[in-house]
Amino acid sequence: MTARTALQFHDGRGQGLSRAWAYAFTGAMILFSLFPVYWVLTVSLKSRRDGLASPPLWIFDPTTANYLKLWSHETFKYTFLNSVIITAIGVALSLAIAIPTAYAIVRMKIRGRNLVGVWLILAYMLPEFLFVIPMFSLYQWTGLYDTHVGLALMYQVHVLPLSIWLLSSFFREINPAIDEAARIEGASNWQILTRIYVPCTLPGMAATAVLNAIWIWNELAIALGLTFSRAETVTLGITSFRGYAALDWGAMTAASIIAIVPMLLFAVAAQKHIVKGLSLGAVKG
Amino acid sequence: MRDIRFLDVAKSYGDVEVISGLDLHVHEGEFMVLVGPSGCAKSTTLRMIAGLESISSGDLMIGGERANHLSPAQRNISMVFQSYALFPNMSVRDNLSFGLRVRKTDPATVKSEVARVADTLGLGELLDRKPRQLSGGQAQRVALGRAMIRRPDAFLFDEPLSNLDAELRVQMRGEISEMQRQLTTTTVYVTHDQVEAMTMGDRIAVMNRGRIMQVGVPTELYERPRNTFVAGFIGSPRMNLLDAEDLLGDAAATVDRGRGSTLGIRPEHLLIGLTEGAVPVGEARVNRIEDLGHEALVHLGNVRGAHLTVRTSGDIRGVVRAGETLSLALRPDRLHAFDSTTGERLP
Amino acid sequence: MTSALRCLGSASAFWFVLPCLLVLAFTSVYPVGFGLAVSFTNWNWGNQFEFVGWANYANLLADAEFWSVMRNTVVFAASATAIEIALGFYLAVQVDRLAIRTDLIRAVIMLPLMVSGIVVALMSKVMFDPFLGIINHLIGVFGLGPSAFYGAAETAMASIVAVDVWWQTAFVFIIMLAGLRSLPAEPVEAARVEGASEFTIFWFIKLPMLRSLLITVVIIRAIDTLKVFDIVFGTTGGGPALATEVVQTFVYRTAYSYQQIGKAMATMILFSLLILVISLALQALQRRGEDAA
Secondary structure (H helix, E strand, O other): OHHHHHHHHHOOHHHHHHHHHHHHHHHHHHHHHHHHHHHHHHHHOOOHHHHOOOOOOOOOOOOOHHHHHHHOOHHHHHHHHHHHHHHHHHHHHHHHHHHHHHHHHHHOOOOOHHHHHHHHHHHHHOOHHHHHHHHHHHHHHHOOOOOHHHHHHHHHHHHHHHHHHHHHHHHHOOOHHHHHHHHHOOOOHHHHHHHHHHHHOHHHHHHHHHHHHHHHHHOOHHHHHHOOOOOOOHHHHHHOOOOOOOOOHHHHHHHHHHHHHHHHHHHHHOHHHHHHHHHHHHHHO | OOOEEEEEEEEEEOOEEEEEEEEEEEOOOOEEEEEOOOOOOHHHHHHHHHOOOOOOEEEEEEOOEEOOOOOHHHHOEEEEOOOOOOOOOOOHHHHHHHHHHHOOOOHHHHHHHHHHHHHHHOOHHHOOOOHHHOOHHHHHHHHHHHHHOOOOOEEEEEOOOOOOOHHHHHHHHHHHHHHHHHHOOEEEEEEOOHHHHHHHOOEEEEEEOOEEEEEEOHHHHHHOOOEHHHHHHOOOOOOEEEEHHHHHHHHHHHOOOOOOEEEEEOHHHEEEOOOOOOEEEEEEEEEEEEEOOOEEEEEEEEOOOOEEEEEEEHHHOOOOOOOOEEEEEEOHHHOEEEEOOOOEEOO | OHHHHHHHHHHHHHHHHHHHHHHHHHHHHHHHHHHHHHOOEOOOOOOOOOEOOOHHHHHHHOOHHHHHHHHHHHHHHHHHHHHHHHHHHHHHHHHHHOOOOOHHHHHHHHHHHHOOHHHHHHHHHHHOOOOOOHHHHHHHHOOOOOOOHHHOHHHHHHHHHHHHHHHHHHHHHHHHHHHHHOOOHHHHHHHHHOOOOHHHHHHHHHHHHHHHHHHHHHHHHHHHHHOOOHHHHHOOOOOOOOOOOOHHHHHHHHHHHOOOHHHHHHHHHHHHHHHHHHHHHHHHHHHHHHHHO
């Protein structure tokens, strides 16, 4: 509050000008961020003839034909459903594993804690195909290839390190005296975790879950390497429209918009969580 | 109710020894205060009783049994933390009953015990609130309630009042003392505040640098401090401690054990002007007067360059001014004599 | 405290971290170990599985295509990271100065970040279409273009960089804005009382406090752009004529189209080492700055 007052007090004419520039620049960046999504949305609502008009039409007669066509496109519907299932499994798995691990890292003494930390960073930063190509044969051999669970499991290589970092920093915000109080009251580590830590960090859990869901939903390379048909994700479903991009913009853009919508809803509903998660990940990571 | 006993206990972190040769016996039902400056390891001592710190060597006996390797849960003690450490996600009711519930007490008992404690501490209205909706004093009461409800063998307090404002602190001081007197539960109370120590403790253990300097009832610490540390720590403003010659000059020879020792005289026992039966200690110049209204602290420098503080009634207002010279005196029976090298009290 | 918990908790600590260790062992230690072994063979997914020593590595290092792929990757990563950092940070500074609530602004600017890479790629194909795309139409209004974008070797890389900038600048923006917002007010107010200009305050007070965070963001963006796959795969597929082929698309092609698993894994190992070296160098830079401060 005081910072803002001081700023206004300091406002000369030069300040006013540069303030105007700040608004203008921000406005331009908002336009830059929104316009492509807006444009693709309009293309998806155009008839085939309008979509291929030159010069491009700004005003047109919107039609839902592309979405209806997509609705009858069995493969795309199937990949969308697959992504919902895989995202759910992947997020559940990541939280189930990361919660006890993060608690142990923050509040227990673990030998080789640094080694685990380095391992997590490496797993997070190394390229996908380093993991995917060797897994291809093992997955075929074990029957995990082209399954929901197999893909969700492989996604842990990325979402697990991120989840553990995030949850550790949320857990660290809890006063350690609360652990001690609970321990004196007779609680075990597991009881402290499930009855105090988890309920106390629900917003942090939500942030972690949302970020993991976004990452899994949008992932392409691992899905490409480890699925074929049964467990194909929505990103692969969309990739199949790539081939005839020039011919059928309508279906491709409609599919893109539909794949964006769940993440868009997330972004609106959990903006604060996402921002908190991203920032914490950068600051503590 | 059980007694707590340290037998030659030491505690070190790596190579750093923070506590050594600790011997202390807290009797059954006693209110023991651990007091000392920050870093004196009083909290570590308390946390060893709780089982939150391991013991490097020696024995901790609770109720006559060796407790070194018991987990906090097995010790049947309860603890009140400086930060209260209430469980933020639970209502007051659930905070109070947490310990009973994790011990699988039957729900009817839990309910009646919560009612009993809430009644005792006046928490009835607050049972459904979350900790963040409580004032400091209310949170403190909930922490007390959580400690009481299991009827533990001992209460541990770790600076429980230091987050409260002055008025509330006085009130809670009384309430904790009262509660302990009624329950007669063995209590160890850590504080850095000597007023809390003097007013609450049955006995006080003064600690410094991981060692116990003196254990005794409050008046004993005040009247017969065993060394210069305790002499300086107990009492406010602190005792004047100086070389006998600096305090008395040539008169040092006339005082018992006066030669070559360190002498202590409390500010309230230094007298302004000559009084019958008092030994004159010469003239001193007034440097500064701190007028507190009901009393005044006069800071002086005597002819031998030593600094002295005198505590006197507020009536000297307008009578004595900075820069004036006063003659001081003291009663020899109020003098404390210490060995000037070891700091130990001379017999 | 921790030392006390050791005797209380080490047995249960093991059970707490065991699932994590198992999953990471399965999903990362095994593939990296097996992949490293495979990089010394001529495996083709099938029966051909012979030890070939350093041959894969030697062939790669002598292969002009490998070096051109490496160069493309580094050029892409360096330009995309530089532009995203500059643009995102500058935007954060501007938004921080606005005297209105910025939650909605932040939500809108964050939108591209929520879109998957493959969707971003396909969206860009619609917009960058040389004949029917809106971008050529728009720049035509200013008398520029038309450009072939993905269609020509000269413009394809720049187009992909532009797409990544649209996609990921918000990440830099969000974190730097959070960093700016978390700065303590007193040093800035003290400087203002001393009569420092806004520029001086930014350059000498805010920027040094944000330096470490900024380098962290650079590290994250650098690693992420080096690993680029989706937007290349979804747009040019590496073309035209390998002008935009990057390491991960190259490896995908080598492994899944040409079945040269040994060569693919050798590339991944070399590339992983490059990523390690770059991130260690940036971290050293970060640490040196902290020591100086």
